[in-house]
Amino acid sequence: MKAPLTWSLMRQAYGQALVRLGEQNPDVVVLSADVSNSDFSAMFAEAFPDRFYNVGIAEQALVDVAAGLAYAGKVPFANTFAFLFATRALEMIRTHLCYGGANVKLMGAYAGLSDSFDGPTHHAITDLAALRSLPGMTVVVPADAVAVERLLPQVAAWPGPVYFRLNRNEVPVLFDETYSPEISKGMVIRKGGDVTLIGTGMLLHRCLEAAQRLEADESISARVIEIHTLKPLDRDLILQAARETGALVTAEEHSTIGGLGAAVAEVTAGAAPVPVVRVGINDTFAESGPYLDLLDRYGMSVENIVEAARCALSLKGGRRPG
């Protein structure tokens, strides 16, 4: 796979995919905490005004109202900023979606550092940790606009609550029409035998760039795996990579605590203990600034992934880092 040349807006694809779902399934309803012009769920509101509910700036009610709709047979898509689901509304999610078993789909907008200029109050860097820890929750992270389009119908059909993590900005186009993801299955998107780079969301593109650089500069053959479903995690694919390449790197737009890196380490630790070097934001709040610059400054650059791969390789087979 070549380095992407074009960029496109994930939320545009999201709004369109939501409208298509609405056309296909009359039970799909959409709720918003008054940010529908940010996340583009307004496109659904325009197409189906009777099936769109703006509950105001009230994220707790957003989730509870969605649960009530789900208990009566609807398939609610609740929309607000990712960090608000993962913090303010988390008790509602735990009690009524996970424990209560409500078939509600949470659309976490502006995730990671993608709401970059609004600053750390609006960045979502702990959402994957929080949502992933809840029994019964499914966590899906699309990597580009095509992935949004392909995964959203599966999210709708998937039983039980799902957290779907969306990026605010234009992101590199990675996939074409042949991309056929399946919730709960990871995908090998680049072959390689020395080390495996496991990426999710926006960082998948950076994993591919890092793999190309490792190959060109150091003749290191890096496998790249996409994990779009953090939970349930594709355990088999990760263990296979651990056994075949003996060194893993994870890369995510999230804290190094509790997200993809933790999920991978949880799987390997008890079954195929190999080095797992985690790339993400290192237990700190970021700051305001341009999106791509923030990723670079806070530990999620291509160079950070390359460095992590070198580190993982040096630890491979129980060696100490050189």
Add this chain to the structure above:
Amino acid sequence: MHYHSEALVESISRLAQQLRIDVLQMVYAGQTGHIGGAFSAAELVAAFYFHHLRIDPARPDWSERDRFLLSKGHACAVLYAALARRGFFPVEELQTFRQLNSRLQGHPDRLKCPGVEISAGPLGHGVAIGVGTALALRAANKPSSKSAPSARAAEARVYVLLGDGEINAGVVWEGALAASKYRLGNLTAVLDCNGIQQTGATADVLPTRDLAEKWKSFGWHVQEIHGHNVAEILAALDRADEVHAQPSIVIARTTKGKGVSFMEYDHRWHGQPPNETQYRQALAELEGGLS
């Protein structure tokens, strides 16, 4: 005018007292559970389950049923007792309350216990969840709807039982605003206003001031009644059902620990089980109330 015969009122009053006896025995047997707020709600719950609700114990998932959402989940012993006595599960099962392998969890679990509409315990959720269900039931009736459930589903109503301590929680008011915005005439809340929460009087812990005015200003139709008077409860629920363009609340003035002299008005009986002496005295008082 709504007429409810004296015999009906008497029968429901006796059933309410029976629910209190069930609750006392459940909490005493397991030495765990909440009595005070279950006792204050006994007539309200009895009025719902033995008269007002359109439900079918043989079909707890019947799509056209009325929904009763116990928002003050800690009072679940009285809900379990009502469900059992209404035929949702055997009365003997009440003895398993809060024990291993029981469907009667410490707070209600909608996936385990037949007839339980929402899992609850953390307070404040009932109104907002009720808004969602009321929206869905109303949408089901629209002629344009392609999902096309039968028209009778639209007649199904949503009832939420709230505690007056519970309404400290902000999400209650978020839900109240949404109910008003969407003019949910098919949603009725009943506020079990027993005046006492876990550590003391509601008026001291967090004064909510003029409740009727508050709910009116949030766009709700408001009635105030005596919450242990079954005739008043039945009439108020009928009246609430006739309000079409706005949600309705029945503010029911009750007594925490109602029915047992040493439990009434005492916040210590919020979540404490009785010892043997206390149990025997309480049982005698409650059984005396039955004769």
